Amino acid sequence: MNTSFINIFLVFLKIGCLLLGGGYVIVPLLQSELVDKRKWITKEELIDFYALGQCVPGLIAANTAIFIGYKLRGKTGAIVTLLGLTIPPFLAIILLASILTELAKSTLMNNIFWGVNIAIIILIFLTVKEVWNTSIVDKFTLFVFILMFILSIIGVSPALLIIFAAVLGIVWKKRKEGRR
Known part of the structure; x- marks a missing residue:
């Protein structure tokens, strides 16, 4: 285009x-x-x-x-x-x-x-x-959302939430690729 x-x-x-x-x-x-x-x-x-x-x-x-x-x-x-x-x-x-x-x-x-x-x-x-x-397309992404929501309510830094969610995403993706 x-x-x-x-x-x-x-x-x-x-x-x-x-x-x-x-x-x-x-x-x-x-x-x-x-x-x-x-x-x-x-x-x-x-x-x-x-x-x-x-x-x-x-x-x-x-x-x-x-x-x-x-x-x-x-x-x-x-x-x-x-x-x-x-x-x-x-x-x-x-x-x-x-x-x-x-x-x-x-x-x-x-x-x-x-x-x-x-x-x-x-x-x-x-x-x-x-x-x-x-973004919320399966049970795992719903779990990550709920976890991040709870952590944000208890006062965890937004920067740490992003890093933690990214790490969870990487681990989840690697785990799924390992099953194939």
Whole structure:
């Protein structure tokens, strides 16, 4: 597939305009635009890129966009997706910074932000649902999920959870390969 840089930029510009609430809400937007409408990537690739985006330092949404852009058109594609995704919030921050004091006093803006927060909760839920459907595929992955959930509740560091889950995955995969 040789999608044009301008098409990639415009799609990510649109996503950047709609991306409220941070990296956790990007999955439903990317799925709609890239998997369902354009078929540029598969659902599995999206979840893999999203997981990778969480594992490297930086903003999850930006990291995910970079991985997708690189898959679509290499290094230049990665730069194009990053620019498309980040220009809208950059401009919004510049605009909002100049009028922030007045906005904080506005009842209308407070009501708008309340409504946006509800929408963000829904988008986060949809992200969890998509990752769940792609990741929890058998008893072992359900076991790892439950174990990681319990360990997170008792206060184990997220970094240790990721490392521990990765080690469990490696051991499980080696064990399955040894049975063949």
